[in-house]
Amino acid sequence: MSDLFPALHTASxxxxxxxxxRALTYRQLAGAAGALAVRIGGxxxxxxxxxxxxxxxxxxxxxxxxxxxxxxxNPRTGERELAHILADSRPxxxxxxxxxxxxxxLDGLQRVDVPVTGTAGxxxxxxxxxxxxxxxxxxxTTGPPKGAVLPRRAVAASLDALEDAxxxxxxxxxVHGLPxxxxxGLILGVLGPLRRGGEVRHLGRFSVEGxxxxxxxGGTMLFGVPTxxxxxxxxxxxxxxxxxxxxxxxxxxSGSAALPLHDHRRIEAATGRRVIERYGMTETLMNTSVRVDxxxxxxxxxxxxxxxxxxxxxxxxxxxxxxxxETIGEVQVRGENLFTEYLNRPEATAVxxxxxxxxTGDMAVRDAEGxxxxxxxxxxxxxxxxxxxxxxxxIENALLEHPGVREAAVTGExxxxxxxxxxxxxxxxxxxxxxxGDELAAHVAAQLAPHKRPRTVRFLxxxxxxxxxxxxxxxxxxx
Ligand code: MCA
Ligand code: AMP
Numbered sequence: 282m283s284d285l286f287p288a289l290h291t292a293s294x295x296x297x298x299x300x301x302x303r304a305l306t307y308r309q310l311a312g313a314a315g316a317l318a319v320r321i322g323g324x325x326x327x328x329x330x331x332x333x334x335x336x337x338x339x340x341x342x343x344x345x346x347x348x349x350x351x352x353x354x355n356p357r358t359g360e361r362e363l364a365h366i367l368a369d370s371r372p373x374x375x376x377x378x379x380x381x382x383x384x385x386x387l388d389g390l391q392r393v394d395v396p397v398t399g400t401a402g403x404x405x406x407x408x409x410x411x412x413x414x415x416x417x418x419x420x421x422t423t424g425p426p427k428g429a430v431l432p433r434r435a436v437a438a439s440l441d442a443l444e445d446a447x448x449x450x451x452x453x454x455x456v457h458g459l460p461x462x463x464x465x466g467l468i469l470g471v472l473g474p475l476r477r478g479g480e481v482r483h484l485g486r487f488s489v490e491g492x493x494x495x496x497x498x499g500g501t502m503l504f505g506v507p508t509x510x511x512x513x514x515x516x517x518x519x520x521x522x523x524x525x526x527x528x529x530x531x532x533x534x535s536g537s538a539a540l541p542l543h544d545h546r547r548i549e550a551a552t553g554r555r556v557i558e559r560y561g562m563t564e565t566l567m568n569t570s571v572r573v574d575x576x577x578x579x580x581x582x583x584x585x586x587x588x589x590x591x592x593x594x595x596x597x598x599x600x601x602x603x604x605x606x607e608t609i610g611e612v613q614v615r616g617e618n619l620f621t622e623y624l625n626r627p628e629a630t631a632v633x634x635x636x637x638x639x640x641t642g643d644m645a646v647r648d649a650e651g652x653x654x655x656x657x658x659x660x661x662x663x664x665x666x667x668x669x670x671x672x673x674x675x676i677e678n679a680l681l682e683h684p685g686v687r688e689a690a691v692t693g694e695x696x697x698x699x700x701x702x703x704x705x706x707x708x709x710x711x712x713x714x715x716x717x718g719d720e721l722a723a724h725v726a727a728q729l730a731p732h733k734r735p736r737t738v739r740f741l742x743x744x745x746x747x748x749x750x751x752x753x754x755x756x757x758x759x760x
Contacts, residue, residue, distance in 0.1 A: 284407065284408065284433070284437070285345055285414075285433060285436060285437060285472070285476060286342065286345075286346075286472075286475050286476055287476075287478070288307050288451070288475065288476075288477075288478030289307060289310065289311040289314075289315075289342075289346075289475075290311075291307055291478070292307065292308045292311065293306065293307045293308060293478075294306045294307070294308060295307055295451070295478070295480070296480045297309075297310045297474075297475060297480060297481075298310060298335055298338050298339075298471075298475075298480070298481055298483075299480065299481070299482045299483070300333070300334055300335040300338075300482075300483045300485060301485055303335045303397070304335075305335065305339070305397060307478070309397075309398065310339065310342065310475075311401055312398065312399045312400050312401055313339050313343075313395075313396050313397050313398055313399045314339050314342040314343040314346055314401075315343075315346060315399065315400070315401020315402065315404065316396060316399025316400055316401060316402065317339065317340065317343035317347075317376070317393070317395060317396060317399065318343045318344070318346035318347035318349075318401070318402075318404055319347075319401070319402035319403070319404070320393060321343065321344065321347050321349050321374065321376070321393060322347045322348075322349070322404070322405070323347075323349075324347075324349045324373050324374060325349075325350075325371075325373055326349065326350045326351075326352065326370060326371065326372045326373060326416070327344055327349050327350075327351055327352070327372050327373065327374045327375065327376055327393070328351070328352045328353075328354050328367070328370070328372035328374070328375040328376070328387070328390065329341060329344065329351050329352065329353045329354060329375070329376045329377075330354055330356055330375055330376065330377035330378070330381050330383060330387075331353040331354055331355065331356065331460070331461040331462035331467065332356045332378065332381060332461070333458070333460065333461055333483060333484075333485050333486060334378050335378075335397060336376075336377070336378035336379075336381075336395035336397065337353075337378075337395075337461045337467075337471075338461070338471045338475075338481075338483075339395050339396070339397060340376035340377075340395040341353070341415075341461075341467060341471065341472065342472075342475065343376070343395070344376070345414055345433075345436075345472075346404050347404065347405065348405045348408040348412060350412075350413040350414065350415065350416055350430075351376075351414070351415050351416070352366065352370045352372055352415070352416045352417075352418075352428070353415065353417065353461065353462040353463075353467055354366065354375075354462060355460065355462040355730055356381075356462075357726075357730055357731050357732075358729075358730050359725075359726060359727045359728040359729045359730055360384075360386065360727065360728055361679065361728040361729060362425065362426065362675075362728065362729045362730060363384065363386050364386055365425040365426070366418055366426070366428070367386060367387070367390075369425075369428060369624060369625055370416055370428055370624060372390060373390065373391060374390055374391040374392070374393050375387050375390045375391070375392055375393070376393050376395050377392060377393070377394065377395065378394070378395055379394045379395075408433060409433070410432060410433055410434035410437075410617075411432045411433075411434060411621060412432060412433055413430045413431065413432055413433075413621070414431055414432060414433045414435075414436050415431045415436070415467075415468070416428040416429065416430050416431070416624055417429050417431060417462075417463065417464055417563050419563040419564070419670060420663070420670050420671055420672035420675060421629075421663075421672050421674075422660045422662035422663055422672050422673065422674055423662070423672065423674030423675075424672075424674060424675065425675060426672075426675070427623040427624070427626055427629055428623060428624035428625075428626075429563045429564045429620040429623060429624075430620055430621050430622050430623070430624055431468075431566070431620050431621075432620070432621050434617050435566055435617060435618050435619060435620060436468060436472060436566070437476070438566075438588055438616065438617035438618050439468070439561075439566035439567045439586070439618040440468075440469070440472065440473050440476045440477075441476075441587075442567065442586035442587040442588055442589065442618070443469070443473065443559070443567060443570065443586065444476075444477060445586070445587045446559075446570045446571075446572045446573065446583075446586055446587070447502075447532055447534070447557070447570070447572075447573050448573050448574070449473070449477050449479075449502075449532075450477060450479065451477050451478035451479045452479065452501070453474065453477065453479040453480070453501045453502050453531070453532075454474075454479065454480045454481075454482060454499050454500045454501050454502070455470065455473065455474045455479065455480065455481045455482065455500070455501070455502045455503075455504060456482050456484070456492060456495040456496055456500035456502065456503050456504075457470050457481075457482075457483065457484065457487075457503065457504040457505060458483065458484035458485065458486050458487030458488065458491060458492070458505075458509070459487070459504060459505070459506070461483075463563070463669075464561065464562075464563050464566060465504065465506070465536060465537050465561075465668070466504075468566065469504060469536075469561075469567070470483075470504050471483075482495050482500060487505070487509050487512075489512055489513055489516045489520070489523060492505075492509075492513060492523070492526070492527075493520070493522050493523040493526040493527075494526075496526035496527065496529060496530050497522065497525065497526040497529070500526075500530065501530060501531040501532065502530065502531060502532045502533075502534065503527075503530055503532070503533050503534065504534050504536070505534075505535055506535070506536070506537040506538060506667060506668025507535055507537070507538050507539065507540040507541065507544065507668065507700055508667045508668060508698055508699055508700065510533075510535050510540055510544050510548065510556060511541070511544050511697070511698055512698070513527065513548065514543075514544045514547040514548050514551075517547065517548065517551040517552070518551075524551050524552055527548065527551075527552040527554055528552040528553060528554060530554065532557060532573060533548070533554055533555075533556045533557065534556070534557050534558075534559060535556050535557070535558050535559075536558060536559045536560065536561060536567075536668075537561075537665070537668035537669075538665040538668050538700050539558075539655060539700070540556060540558055541700075542579055542580055544556075545579040545580070546579070549579070555577050555579065556579075557570065557571045557573065557578075557583075558570070558571055558578070558581070558582045558583065559571070559582060559583065560582035560583070560643075560653065560655060562641055562643075563620075563670075564619065564620045564633070564639060564641075565614055565618055565619055565620070565639055565641065566618045566619075567586055567589075567618065568585065568586060568589050568591060568612070568614050568618070568641075569582045569583045569584055569585050569586060569589070569591065569653050570582070570583040570584075570586055571583035571584075571652075572584070576650065576652075578652055580654060581648075581652040581653065581654050582652075582653050582654070582655055583652055583653065584650070584651045584652055584653070585614075585651075585653075586618070588616045588617055588618065589614055589615075589616040589618055590614065590615045590616055591612060591613070591614050591653065592610075592612075592613050592614075592638065593608070593609070593610025593611065593612060593613075593645060593646075593647060594610050594611045594613055594635075594640075595608070595609075595610045595611075601647075603647075604647050604648060604649050604650075604651065605646075605647075605648070605649070606646050606647070606648040606649070606654070607646055608646060609644050609645070609646055609656055609657075610644070610645065610646075611640060611641065611642065611643070611644055611645075611659060612641040612643045612644070612645045612653070612655075613635060613638040613639060613640050613641065614638065614639050614641060615637050615638050615639065619639055642658055642659040642660055642663070643655050643657075643658055643659070644656050644657040644658065644659060661692075661693075661754060661755075662674060662754075664691075664692075664693035664701050664703055665693070665700055665701050666693070666696070666699045666700060666701050666702060666703055666732065666736075667698075667699045667700070667732060668700075669732045669733075671693075671703060671732070671733050673690075673691040673692065673693075673754075674691075675729060675733070676689075676691045676703065676705065676725055676729065676733055676735065677689045677690060677691050679724065679725050679728045679729055679733075680705055680707065680721060680724070680725065680735075682724075682728070683716060683720075683721060683724050684710065685709055685710050685711070685714075685715060685716030685720070685721075686707055686708075686709065686710060686716070686721070687708045687709060687710045688707070688708035688743075688744050689705060689706065689707055689708075690705075690706045690744050690752045690754060690757060691703060691704065691705050691706070691735070692704050692706070692754055692757055694737070696736070699736070702736045702737060703733065703734065703735045703736055703737075704735060704736070704737045704738075704739065705718075705721060705735035705737070705738045705739070706739050706741055706744060706757050707721065707738060707739070707740050707741070708740070708741055708742065708743060708744060709740060712742070715740055718735070718737070718738030721735060721738050722734040722735055722736070722738070744757075745757065
């Protein structure tokens with residue numbers, strides 16, 4: 282039935298998916314997703330309304346069974362961003378749960394309600410390794426998000442490399458509350474357990490209580506972004522049940538941004554369990570990880586995963602040969618885990634590669650054991666907030682469309698909870714009557730997405746500019 286999900290052949294009564302009270306066994310999932318796959322078979326591309334529901338998981342599996350490329354949509358995406366994604370990816374239908382309310386922008390698409398019961402019909406036999414599986418939108422420094430085209434082989438290669446690094450098996454029960462429109466929550470967090478034949482329990486939305494409850498009730502693994510581990514670390518002191526639940530887990534994995542040492546240490550001190558970090562990207566899926574059987578590595582993202590070649594390239598364009606924990610270079614990777622292209626963006630795809638090496642834009646060092654430590658990013662105009670990648674340029678463009686804004690610059694500032702916080706620097710159109718910070722935040726949330734809204738808004742008489750008129754972002758600092 283599927284090269285990606287062998288466990289769907291087994292018709293087993295093992296639980297595959299659990300979202301709160303609702304669950305599906307492998308037998309039920311094979312039926313529901315198989316039935317939907319027959320309905321959408323032959324479509325050129327479908328969108329998936331990726332709310333944190335059972336239907337989103339079934340819809341994604343169905344599209345993969347049918348060999349139909351699927352574009353996950355953040356249900357909170359604002360008007361401007363949604364219009365861009367739809368115009369760029371041109372899906373012919375949208376998969377959604379029967380009760381989901383869809384915005385008017387989707388009116389032109391055929392709506393297909395995702396079933397949670399059904400009987401599988403005939404499916405395409407073999408699909409090529411390079412045939413597109415998912416198109417995941419990701420922000421760059423300027424302009425609207427680009428669609429990373431992820432082939433089937435990248436999904437398989439990356440998930441199998443994680444099986445190797447983490448000894449991930451069908452016995453594992455993965456717990457998380459990640460959003461389902463990004464690689465972390467959807468590919469690792471839903472397709473990962475299904476490829477292993479194990480179970481995923483999704484919390485609907487992240488909460489400390491939900492994590493404690495599900496880990497105490499049979500969960501073996503936890504996935505989260507650093508903000509989630511930070512919130513767990515904050516709660517540990519007064520919460521013996523949480524401490525016990527984390528202590529009992531087989532594997533705690535953090536990714537999407539760097540987990541501060543302080544949080545690593547607090548969790549380890551309270552539970553005796555280390556948090557394992559892995560490093561990935563929408564375009565590359567997973568590149569490195571601390572191994573379950575490897576040396577502990579707080580502050581490190583571990584070694585390259587099986588099948589991933591990694592090099593560091595210095596300012597001079599030459600590969601860094603030192604394994605000294607000091608010499609910094611840009612991380613470049615190659616392997617079957619990579620995307621094939623940015624949809625409709627051949628120039629952007631070309632610049633992203635040096636031959637078959639993908640330039641990640643992340644700066645790192647390597648120690649004598651080959652462990653990688655990420656030390657920064659090439660582009661200052663990319664902000665990681667709560668594990669979401671956010672481009673300064675897209676927010677500036679949205680702010681400039683607000684009538685109360687004459688000039689806008691966006692920067693990231695350190696934030697104890699979110700890692701980085703989006704900060705907007707504004708020159709008001711009318712200095713006597715500037716718009717409020719809340720109004721500008723709501724404007725960005727409505728145009729782009731709530732997680733892209735500025736958390737701090739500062740008003741200036743003028744933005745600092747150099748002789749060429751370019752905004753000097755480095756001169757923008759807390760007044
Ligand atoms: C607030 N809200 C608003 C506004 N203000 N809505 C509209 N307009 C406004 N002005 C709403 C939000 O929608 C949300 O609603 C609620 O207020 C709280 O929003 P926010 O403050 O953003 O949430 P948070 O609680 O601070 O979120 C923290 C979080 C979240 C849960 C950690 O940042 C998160 O889920 N991060 C995960 C990101 C991720 O998965 N990244 C993976 C990409 P409501 O309360 O109803 O929700 S990276 C990746 O995939 C690579 C491959 C990798 O390496 O993993
Ligand atoms: P995205 O484009 O949203 O998939 O985010 C990918 C980026 O997240 C990478 O290029 C890194 O900058 C960052 N990232 C992911 N995992 C880690 C990690 N464990 N430590 C530091 N940065 C990370």
